[in-house]
Amino acid sequence: MNNFKERIATELIAVRNRSLAYTEAEDDLLVRQHSPLMSPLVWDLAHVGNYEELWVLREAGGITPLRPEIDDLYDAFKHPRKDRPSLPILGPGEARRYIGGVRGRVLDVLDAIDPDSPDPLHRNAFVFGLVIQHEHQHDETMLATLQLSREPGLVRDGDLPPGGSGGAEEVFIPAGPFLMGTGTQPWAYDNERPAHQVDLPAYWIDRLPVGNLAYAAFIDDGGYDDPRWWTPEGWHWRQESHAAAPLFWTRDGGTWWRTRFGRPEPVPMDEPVQHVCWYEADAYARWAGRRLPTEAEWEKACGWDPSAGRARKYPWGDDDPGPGRANLGHRAARPAPLGAFPAGASAYGVEQMIGDVWEWTASLFLPYPGFRSFPYREYSEVFFGKDYRVLRGGSWAADPAAVRTTFRNWDHPIRRQIFSGFRCARSAGPEQA
Template sequence: MTVAVDLPTRLAGVLARARARTTLLTDAVDDADLVKQHSPLMSPLVWDLAHIGNQEDFWLVRAVGGRRPVRGDIDDLYDAFRHPRQDRPALPLLGPAQARSYLAEVRAQVLDILHGTPLSRDSAPLTAGGFVFAMVAQHEQQHDETMLATHQLRRGPAVLSAPPPPVPDSGRVGPAISGEVVIPAGEFRMGTSTDPWALDNERPEHGVTVPAFAIDRAPVTNQQYLGFIDDDGYGRAELWSERGWAHRQAAGLTAPQFWERDSDGSWWRRRFGIRTPLRLHQPVLHVCWFEAEAYARWAGRRLPSEAEWEKAARWDPASGRVSRYPWGEAEPDRTHANLGQRHLEPADVGAYPAGVSATGVHQLIGDVWEWTASTFAPYPGFVAFPYDEYSAVFHGGDYRVLRGGSFGTDQVACRGTFRNWDHPIRRQIFAGFRLARDLSA
């Protein structure tokens, strides 16, 4: 029997899950590692740690609770727009012990505020349906995924561990779910206006007419990507856009990040301090948008638009309606998708038959973020809420949309409408892709 959980208790659990993950990621290394910058692309882990507390202090202690700041003197230090990542190690940051104490003090006040705040759907917009508490939990989980990427860039012995992902049944291994699904032309409802925890860039729901297209049933795998490498995909300028080719040359790209080739021709991958043989049926990981674009051209295909991706993920051809997740409305569990850092790598394609969409597409949620062809832009009727810096300031920039989440994404920050974005050169993120193609009229 399912026991109903009241909203404050549910939100307290979501916040606790995020904090447990933050603690795991920061307690896994010593203080020297916490304050070290492991890559100019990433903040020191101790910056992320205190930034998480500062956002919670601002939005929940001050904005919702109406209380004095726990540490109002550090707002500037942890303003992500004032200080680029490469500059943050030089700032007078809180030390590890100070940061942990700050987070604990903030959280103690937040739990008191949570249980005294009206959360009904007709409450103030910031608290209606528990939005701002869920927003803060999503923010922490997004930084947890960023810190996980920092762990991947970190050099040294492995400090993280997790069980391996599930293995597909023999009938669903790799090639068994190859091929594509045809999605017929027509309108579907994209985005949401009803999900109380959806962020501003997912809103509002609106009709989008999508021409008929075909989309791959599974993400591109390591084995498929090896075909591109073996056919000199990195050496053929005609496969790359002008910008992509310039970046490939400048960055010296020859394979996905963290791949290594031995003298005997075998391929290996470095994963969180462990060197392992390349698993052929895993989705390819740590490729930038330009690499995905070049592979698609080599394969005679293209990347899907984010509207195509979302229609394949949420639209049910039998009813014409959309669902929150590919499999329906049920919250994700370990049978649906590879989420929440349960595993430290993608699962082989075919490992989550319970997560297949109504259109017959696999692993749209979890495993790897999927690059799309779309630039990051607002939906018609977009309203920034509760602040411009979450989405609005990124509109019109050089960003490509990613969909679906990765093995490092928590379920609170992953749904069929969730939108992520990054620069087309980024490879440290847990990103792969799948292919699509136009259909003749």
């Protein structure tokens, strides 16, 4: 096995160890549904194995199906999350045996695959990038489920660097074209393609994500009770949900507390705000006299290198993320303090755009010009339209293998259980442009 394939094998082992670590718990916790928004953890565990079987073993390897009778149970488009506990899904022990059996055959396919093949699933080992990223995404979903369970002691924490002080609040992004999306990243998804030129007017964008201290000021100023700051849909959500703070926040006297993986703690005011939905982010931005950036504005500020006239894979360049550049891969079970990663700044000087929290943008999830579905419509195409807003950047729970400047996440504007935050932007005035 050559070095390229050895690196893929290492990634496969790492992501599987992660999935197993998040499901090292009593069977009752794994089979229970902790929220109708989420699947039982054991469903996610077997689903990642079934996805591997479908795409690596059957589609890429031509191997006879191992368990075709369970395909329907793990088809995410046939069964909404709220209905999955009623399905005859595999129990924890059987799920572990099944995914282990699939994985052994997956490594055989990896050994035989030709990454120079014209077959798009084989070329650059795309099918392995597909399953590795898919499993990491489900691992992040598992972490969201574990947070909703409010069970303590299930999720490890870790150390993070201290925050930084000083620096401009906003960064100016000059007018001009840039190349959005990608045609060169071998494991990029269909919705990131093709690369295309976008010409933007000048704008300002926050150097850092909006922090808990700033968001608490919005709450204290009555932001949740003033319909001026909310869209009509957002105000309807606010009244129906009775939300008065980010999810998992409570106030005790003059102190804000949050419950993080089953344990209460004072809200750290120097962290990016987390667990807010799009409507909350949009309302805050209006209250602050700002707006959410479009995803094109976000991507230009994050990945465009104006001096080189090209896009970077990450804000700092093309080198892989390291401990001094971003908070990724569940290094700790929380966002890092604001200003913790000056070495991870973009060419324009915008910081913490990768890791910490997914950032809501103003944009609907729509296809790029020239979009083509691959390898299946249900990954992206069926979600295009007015129902979903785009998030960018990746959270502390996202793995580096599943994050880049062009990566597009999306969700309903009411979702708060995800590790989501935001930063603000504003258009430049005529004299600045």
